[in-house]
Amino acid sequence: MKPGMSLIKHYLQFKDFRAEEYVYLFERALTIKRRFKNYEKYTPLVDRTLAMIFEKASTRTRVSFEAGMYQMGGSVVNLTTGDSQLGRAEPVEDSARVISRMVDIVMIRTFEQTKLDAFAANSRVPVINGLTNEYHPCQILADVFTYIEHRGSIQGKVVAWVGDGNNMANTWLQAADILGFTLHVSTPGGYEIDPKMAGVTNAACVKVFKNPLDACRGANLVTTDVWTSMGYEAENAVRMKAFADWCVDREMMAAAQPDALFMHCLPAHRGEEVEAEVIDGPQSVVWDEAENRMHVQKALMEYLLLGRIG
Ligand code: CP
Ligand code: NVA
Secondary structure, three states, rough: OOOOOOOOOOOOOHHHHHHHHHHHHHHHHHHHHHHHHHHOOOOOOOOOEEEEOOOOOOOHHHHHHHHHHHHHOOOOEEEEEEOOOHHHHOOHHHHHHHHHHHHEEEEEOOOHHHHHHHHHHOOOOEEEOOOOOOHHHHHHHHHHHHHHHHHOOOOOOOEEEEEOOHHHHHHHHHHHHHHOEEEEOOOOOOOOOOOOOOOOHHHHHEOOOOOOHHHHOOOOOEEOOOOOOOOOOOHHHHHHHHHOOOOEOOOHHHHOOOOOOEEOOOOEEEEEEEEEEHHOOOOEEEEHHHHHHHHHHHHHHHHHHHOOOO
């Protein structure tokens, strides 16, 4: 091993895991979910502590990690920028050295991916990306799991991304590359995706469309996200104009496969990126998608701390 290289397994981007690790994780998440639904106690993480660091707001990520860790027998420490020294400019490297001596695993939601990378490089324990400006791997883990639950393998399928070339879009790009499906992308001009930045190796896994309706044609899954992500609020007025035609509506869903699913990572703005009739309609699986955050993250934490089970 090269000096400075770490043996610790982190989950900082979707491409940190190989396809066969995802096969394992999706199977494991199914088992863990089934046990939870049957009220079977499963506490492999007794005496383990998860530190959660939030530099941006959250509902789903906070609840799913916290509830998931308690269900597995562990405990949780929650830190935010406002109530810790992180907000008073303590270097992220120092924070990582200290926090990782006291807990067993860390989840971070922050701004730049470089900040997360710097934390991980100085951490003695596994670090999980709970959303950065660039990526949101835990969400796509849940989304793909949800697709598999409803429709079977995602390999060879078409996923349509309508909207911002943001952290969700970048993570879908990595997932398409690794899991072998095609991503149709339509963004307004100036908000394009960057497959090179996302490290996509197979250029054929992504197709770009000017018109969002064209991106949805024949898709097995249509998905979108808010027009203005956290950290970009100053651009809101400009974005509202630029994204006006990138609202997933019934016409787009009708252009997709008859059994196409609709997903949204939430929180959603009805009447902006998605019509109420779509997100609240029969093809939408957004509530399963949100719940599945917890089940896949339990499988993820188990994997990072205990390796493969069985
Ligand atoms: N989807 C998602 O990450 O939601 P929160 O911002 O509520 O955590
Ligand atoms: N792209 C959104 C996702 C929120 C879960 C954001 O970063 O705000």
